[in-house]
Amino acid sequence: MPPVKRKLFNLDQYQVPRGKVQIISERCKGCSLCLEYCPNKVLAWSTDYNFKGYRYPVLEETEEKYCISCRFCEEVCPDFAIYVTTEPELTAKPQSTQRK
Amino acid sequence: MTRLGVFICHCGKNIARTVNIEALREKAATLPHVVLAKDYLYLCSKPGQTMIADDIREHRLDKVLIAACSPRLHGKTFAQTAQRAGLNPYLLDMANIREHCSWVHIDGAEGTEKAFSIIKGGLGRLLYAEPLEPFQSPVTKRVLVIGGGVAGIQATLDIANSGYEVYLVEKSPSLGGHMAQLGETFPTLDCSSCILTPKMVEVSQNEHVHLLSYSEVTRIEGNIGQFQVTVRLRPRYVDETLCTGCGDCVPTCPVVVSNEFDQGLGARKAVYLPFPQAVPAVYTIDWDACLNTDKLIICENCYKDCEAKAINFLMEPQEKMVEVGAVVLATGYELMPVARIGEYGGDEYEDVIDGLQFERMLSASGPTGGVVRRPSDGRIPQNVVFVQCAGSRDPEHGIPYCSKVCCMYTAKHALLYKHAVPDGQVYVFYIDIRAAGKGHEEFVQKVMSEERILYLRGKVSKIFKSGAKLVVWGADTLSGRQVEIEADLVVLAMAVIPSSGSQKLARTLHIASDLSGFFSEAHPKLRPLESNTDGIFLAGAAQFAKDITDTVSQATGAAGKALSLLANDFIKLEPTISEVEEGICRGCGLCVSICPFGAVKMLPSTRTGAMVAGINPILCKGCGLCTAGCLSGAVTLKGSSFKQIFAQLEEMV
Amino acid sequence: MKIILGNSHPQSLFAQRIEALSRQKLFACYQCGKCSSGCPMAESMDLLPNRVIREAQLNNGPVIMSCRAVWFCSSCFACAVRCPKGIDIARIMEAVRTLQMLDGKPITEQPFCEDTGTLPQIALISHFRKFNM
Known part of the structure; x- marks a missing residue:
């Protein structure tokens, strides 16, 4: 039987930074580094293509709360196509920041 | 021409009853090289020994044979006698005509003949004996203590306060061990941290103590008096000398993971202090949880917030070589995982927890702030079932022994829960109640009689979910009935097992451990603090499950053993x-x-x-x-x- | 009823017979009660399984030979699997049944069990085979 994944009691005492991912889809060449390096896997491929013919990353609204503004996507993108704006306040209860 | 002397002991009637001493003496006197053959009632007595010493000098004896009891009993006595007479103690030998002869024979003639044969053999051997000199080995006046729980802390303080240097190595980032996790201790209900933290602080401030936390012993060579130990210091990625413990690094850390200190019930960040009173009061970055890796450093949130500039992502593990004269092992215990018992849910049910998890809930600084809650929905449970002997006393599950502390801490848990939730129902399933310490029986009796806690004598067979409810199947053998309880929360008193690193450590140190993994003592009755490797001493739960009282006693005892070793500049070793x-x-x-x-x-x-x-x-x-x-x-x-x-x-x- | 033990009464004759028949270590049982806790048929039994073993340990012939509990046992082995001392209680029940039959006891019970969904399958199978229910 698999061990139970316990809910942590005092999560509300721990706040994490929240970020808003901004994607410049025209610059993207679909290399997927941002998707790979995102620790919470909040990015997904878009359904349509940019003008170069590549799919680009999108952040769904449901996934927004999982972005912890680590900026890994920003650092690894070779084309400066993605960046993060950190929310000014340390936010709310982490729903479950660690998804891996 | 070697001059041999033979002394035959009557040992009162022990030997004289079966062996004809006079006949033996006469025959022995005729053997080659024997210039003196004497008998005496009790050779080991003071006058007996004096007689032997005088005869050695008077008759200029080169070698002496004592025909008496086993050398295990009086070998040392007679060796000292020889030394006092100026004879090399290795030129004196004993022939065992008591345990090997008179005690196992009834017939006098047979006994006497065999005794003569033994004496002849002893003399033959003695003829070729050579004088030997004991030699010395230097003792380094420094002690290594492995393990920073209450046992290690106590041993360290005792040794350091005697003026000797101590290296205290602890695997986790802070001292304290399991005692720091406890809320209140039985039977006095003292606050555990309150009595432990002053000792922890004392350790950190003592000038004789070198505290190596977040470190492990990787190699040990040498022998008693001169151990060469290699310690690997894990990188904290925080400079211990710069960190002020302010905690500014924590809020912006984006990673939240489960806190080991809270036994999986609470959270912490990747950069963390295990608990507020941690010693050393230095933050640590859990590199496995941190988003950064050795090759890629992107997240610098903690680094930017640290005013003391103590964060250093480029830290490397270090190796330190220490030479010590003695080692004290105090690596402690852990609880058997619930997953090993399938019939209790095998760790599948959130509301089935073990003793340490319940302890963290009771602790005021714990994940629930001291309130007992159901892990599944956070509500306060109204029906709590405590199951004793979960895994212990169970050869089929691999733990044949009794874990000693569970009866007491279950009673304590039941009491504290009832005080917090007076209307709640508490049930305790037990097989026996082991409350053998001072004040322990009174404590348990108080819990049973005054607190309206129902103690049911029977082992629980199964815990399962029926719909949304947790059902416990047990029995009460005293009334002869099965018992079924719908519980909100079940607390299992899981077996106490040696902590996970102890097997590897035993191999590193070449010391023996028993089938259950606890370190073996040199003798279970007479030498419970020494391992079978000279110079390595045992303290605390690493040797066997025990409560805090016994742990502290044993730790001081082990420190005493180490100190008696260090009190000498040299140890004398046998030349045999x-x-x-x-x-x-x-x-x-x-x-x-x-x-x-x-x-x-x-x-x-x-x-x-x-x-x-x-x-x-x-x-x-x-x-x-x-x-x-x-x-x-x-x-x-x-x-x-x-x-x-x-x-x-x-x-x- | 009082149990008389001592020199004039052979202490463990009964226990010896059961040990010989079942080949289990009767005295390894420390009466923890886990077998009784999990027994699906215990509700119909006049004596719990752990009690049966205790009476055998105490050489209580009259009780052992007259107890009906062993006839409700379904040999589902839930007890044997969970016993911390590795004792096969089902075999001991079988040994007691053998002793009772050798004594000429007629079997008039119809073991009644209400399957509330918690009865292990093997219990049903064993009942079928034993009593042609």
């Missing part, structure tokens, strides 16, 4: 050890694998350069295994050479 004749040794290496003490190594011969066996005289215990096993006959055991043994056999056959 094995020696290799390099010219005969063919370098096969069999002795290396035979030696149980790791005393034999293959080394290049000083004369020829070929690899031959070399015996470390300090580690060698003179057990004789290599001597017997050597195919070339290159090894001799001093004090028991081949010549001596064959002479003894020839005389007796």
Whole structure:
């Protein structure tokens, strides 16, 4: 039987930074580094293509709360196509920041 | 011409009853080289010993044979007698005519004949005995304590306060061990951290103590008095000398993970202090949880917030070599995982928890702030079932022993829960109640009689979910009925097992552990604090499950053992050890694998350069295994050479 | 009823017979009660399984030979699997049944069990085979 994944009691005492991912889809060449390096896997491929013919990353609204503004996507993108704006306040209860 | 003296002891009636002492003495006096044959009632007595010493001097005896009891009993006594008379103690031998003869024979004639044969053999052996001198080994005045729980802390303080240097190595980032996790301790309900933290602080401030936290012992070589220990210091990625413990690094850390200190019920960040009173009060970055890796450093949130500039992502592990005279092992325990018991849910149910998890809930600084809650929905449980002997006393689950502390802490848990939730129902399933310490029985009786807590005598067979409810199937053998309880929360008193790193440590230190993994003592009754390797002492739950009282006692005892070793500049070692004749040794290496003490190594011969066996005289215990096993006959055991043994056999056959 | 033990009464004759028949270590049982806790048929039994073993340990012949509990046992082995001392209680029940039959006891019970969904399948199978229910 698999061990139970316990809910942590005092999560509300721990706040994490929240970020808003901004994607410049025209610059993207679909290399997927941002998707790979995102620790919470909040990015997904878009359904349509940019003008170069590549799919680009999108952040769904449901996934927004999982972005912890680590900026890994920003650092690894070779084309400066993605960046993060950190929310000014340390936010709310982490729903479950660690998804891996 | 060797002058031999034979002294025959009556041992009261012990020997004289079966052996004709007078006849024996007359016959012994006729043997070659014997210039004196005497008998006496009790040779081990003061006048007896004086007589032997006087006779050695008066008759100018070269070697002496004492025909009496076993050398295990009075070997030392007579060796000292010889020394006082100016005779090398290894030129005095004992022939056992009591345990080996008079105690196992009824017929007098047979007994006397056998005793004579034993004496003849003893004399034959004695003829080839050589004088030997004990040798010394220096003692380094420093002690290593492995494990920073209450046992390690107590031992460290006792040794440091005696003026000796101590290296205290602890695997986790902070001292404290499991005692720091507890809320209140039985039977007094003292706050655990309140009594432990002053000691922790004392350790950190003591000038004789070098605290190496977040570190592990990776290698140990040498022997008692001179151990060379290699300690690996794990990188905290925080500079210990700069960190002020302010905690500014924590808020912006984006990673939240489960906190080991809260046994999986609470959270922490990747950069963390295990608990508020941690010693050293220095933050640590859990590199496995941190988003950064050795090759890629992107997240610098903590680094930017640290005013003291203590964060350093480029830290590397360090190795430190320490030389110590003694080692104290205090690596402690952990609880058997619930997953090992399938019939209790096997860790599948959130509301089935173990004793330490419940303890964290009760603790005021715990994940629930001291309120008992159901892990599944956070509500306060109204029906709590405590199951004792979960895993313990259960050979089928691999734990045949009793874990000693569970009866007490379950009673404590039941009491504290009832005080917090007066209307709640508490049930405790037990097989026996073991409350053998001071104040323990009174405590349990108070819990049973005054608190309306129902104690049911029967082991729980199954815990399962029926719909949304948790059902416990047990029995009460006293009334002869099965019992079924719908519980909100079930607390299992899981078995106490040695902590996970102890097996690896046992192999590193070449010490023995028993089938359950606890370190083995040299003698379970008479030497419970020493391992079978000289110079390595045991303290606390690493030796066996025990409560805090016994742990502290044992820790002070182990410290005492280490101190009595360190009080000498040199230790005296027996010269009755094995020696290799390099010219005969063919370098096969069999002795290396035979030696149980790791005393034999293959080394290049000083004369020829070929690899031959070399015996470390300090580690060698003179057990004789290599001597017997050597195919070339290159090894001799001093004090028991081949010549001596064959002479003894020839005389007796 | 009082149990008389001592020199004039052979202490463990009964226990010896059961040990010989079942080949289990009767005295390894420390009466923890886990077998009784999990027994699906215990509700119909006049004596719990752990009690049966205790009476055998105490050489209580009259009780052992007259107890009906062993006839409700379904040999489902839930007890044997969970016993911390590795005792096969089902075999001991079988031994007691054998002793009762050798004594000429007629079997008039119809073991009644209500399957509330918690009865292990093997219990049903065993009942079928034993009593042709």
